[in-house]
């Protein structure tokens with residue numbers, strides 16, 4: 001509810017806001033509340049522009065475990081977003097690096113991101129910026145770490161069927177957002193969240209870069225907050 005309220009506030013203050021949006025288990029509740037706010041007539045998405053943070057490469061565009069299908073299910077099909085304002089990297093581009101430049105340019109053309117909503121991976125990744133990714137990175141082709149692939153494997157019927165690469169907004173792309181909202185839920189995120197928020201700022205824990213952002217809000221549940229106190 002807190003996360004949805006922050007996103008709603010952004011849209012109410014600036015109806016033509018540009019948002020960067022995450023996938024995963026964590027933001028499902030936020031999307032459910034945003035849909036409810038829309039259904040209750042409290043929110044209008046008609047002028048909002050959305051960019052997904054990332055998408056797997058080399059899966060069919062309608063793959064049920066792809067982020068396009070996830071967003072369709074949790075947000076896009078349920079609110080009044082304009083189709084031309086919905087952006088996600090292609091999972092089947094002819095030239096993946098060209099797709100990255102196109103995506104980065106689209107974000108720039110939209111005037112940059114007003115609010116970037118992020119989850120955090122078990123290894124501290126944000127979007128698919130895996131440990132070691134330079135802080136200067138723009139949208140790029142990411143090679144998924146063995147840990148990340150292992151975490152995704154059950155959704156893809158085993159490690160062999162799990163994508164090896166993804167297109168992701170870079171750390172710099174994300175850090176350019178005017179405001180950032182980091183979400184974390186569950187005890188399994190407590191350790192990495194504490195490192196990201198209070199530990200050294202290092203590319204080994206990509207989320208730690210967020211300490212340098214001038215407008216960061218962190219929303220956590222009780223489990224994820226366990227190591228923050």
Ligand code: GLP
Nearest residue numbers: 022024025026119120121127128
């Ligand atoms: C994926 C996404 C990230 C997300 C992370 C955590 O790797 N690329 O953007 O933050 O998963 O997901 P969950 O919320 O399911 O733990």
